[in-house]
Amino acid sequence: MTRTHPKPDIDAITGGRRFRRLRRAEWSRRMVRETHLTTSDLIWPVFVIDGVNRKEPIASMPGVFRLSLDLAVAEVERAAALGIPAVAVFPNVDMALRDATGSAILRDDNLINRATRAIKAAVPHIGVITDVALDPFTSHGHDGILKDGIILNDETVDVIAHAAILQAAAGADVIAPSDMMDGRIGAIRQALDGAGMNDVPILSYATKFASAFYGPYREAVGTDKTLKGDKKTYYIDPANTDEAVREAAQDVAEGADMLMVKPGLPYLDIIQRLKGEFQMPVFAYQVSGEYAMVRAAAERGWIDGGRIMMETLLAFKRAGCDGILTYFALEAAEELKRQNG
Numbered sequence: 001m002t003r004t005h006p007k008p009d010i011d012a013i014t015g016g017r018r019f020r021r022l023r024r025a026e027w028s029r030r031m032v033r034e035t036h037l038t039t040s041d042l043i044w045p046v047f048v049i050d051g052v053n054r055k056e057p058i059a060s061m062p063g064v065f066r067l068s069l070d071l072a073v074a075e076v077e078r079a080a081a082l083g084i085p086a087v088a089v090f091p092n093v094d095m096a097l098r099d100a101t102g103s104a105i106l107r108d109d110n111l112i113n114r115a116t117r118a119i120k121a122a123v124p125h126i127g128v129i130t131d132v133a134l135d136p137f138t139s140h141g142h143d144g145i146l147k148d149g150i151i152l153n154d155e156t157v158d159v160i161a162h163a164a165i166l167q168a169a170a171g172a173d174v175i176a177p178s179d180m181m182d183g184r185i186g187a188i189r190q191a192l193d194g195a196g197m198n199d200v201p202i203l204s205y206a207t208k209f210a211s212a213f214y215g216p217y218r219e220a221v222g223t224d225k226t227l228k229g230d231k232k233t234y235y236i237d238p239a240n241t242d243e244a245v246r247e248a249a250q251d252v253a254e255g256a257d258m259l260m261v262k263p264g265l266p267y268l269d270i271i272q273r274l275k276g277e278f279q280m281p282v283f284a285y286q287v288s289g290e291y292a293m294v295r296a297a298a299e300r301g302w303i304d305g306g307r308i309m310m311e312t313l314l315a316f317k318r319a320g321c322d323g324i325l326t327y328f329a330l331e332a333a334e335e336l337k338r339q340n341g
């Protein structure tokens with residue numbers, strides 16, 4: 001082949017600026033690294049069931065199990081030993097205890113409250129975050145009270161505010177409402193303060209999108225069998241970003257202490273915007289479908305699951321997250337321990 005173009009003069013083209021200088025050696029890459037993932041960034045969501053010594057696999061979430069409280073406590077002990085600051089508890093409630101209004105959420109001795117008590121008794125120094133939502137307790141799988149095909153807003157908020165008091169009384173360190181009803185943050189704040197629980201912070205699932213990424217979670221808590229219809233009348237349309245900012249602003253005004261974006265990776269733009277607008281602690285929920293996709297591709301040998309896990313978690317930090325709820329938490333903490341010696 002005869003040359004048809006002149007040999008490029010790269011120094012003339014770049015003005016002598018060469019980014020690769022700092023990428024040559026590991027020590028140098030490490031020295032200029034802008035973002036770091038630490039174990040303190042990880043929050044572990046744990047699924048609990050009744051019974052003793054029970055460990056049920058979740059088909060769409062390989063490596064994740066529903067655990068009876070004795071086993072859950074042991075795993076939380078392991079999480080604490082690894083340096084994970086907090087866990088988020090999600091119950092798979094016995095189908096016989098689910099009803100149209102989700103009434104079991106108002107029982108002091110329901111599964112989520114017993115789980116909180118068991119964890120706080122055994123591992124008092126780990127934070128327990130509870131999702132105050134009706135879906136694991138309702139016979140129709142919705143996060144609200146359903147009447148004539150409509151999710152009732154104000155009635156649902158009233159129940160959730162009451163449930164929040166019970167959860168905090170059981171020892172929950174952070175109340176995290178995930179239902180997306182209007183006015184819930186202010187109502188929960190009022191309820192907690194009225195019960196003398198002024199110190200209990202609220203982590204608002206401020207921007208929760210009507211997403212298909214929640215599928216495997218619904219298998220985990222059993223709402224795959226119960227859910228009728230979809231949640232588009234109360235979760236945010238995945239197309240909307242200004243609306244997400246206004247929703248978060250409202251939650252901040254009503255008293256949210258921390259904000260969450262959910263799902264995670266497909267919504268990094270929202271994370272970046274919220275961090276910029278509010279300068280508040282912002283968390284991402286790397287949800288079940290995100291976890292399942294990484295696991296499934298890794299099982300087929302199509303991707304390096306371990307490296308992709310760490311890369312996705314780092315992406316959340318780069319976008320501005322203060323922490324990540326992730327089913328990878330234990331595995332990632334173990335990997336960080338290996339890396340840091």
Ligand code: PBG
Binds near residue numbers: 217
């Ligand atoms: C509902 C709730 C959802 C998740 C946690 N709480 C969504 C839903 O079922 O609609 C999803 C978590 C995940 O997918 O990992 N209150």
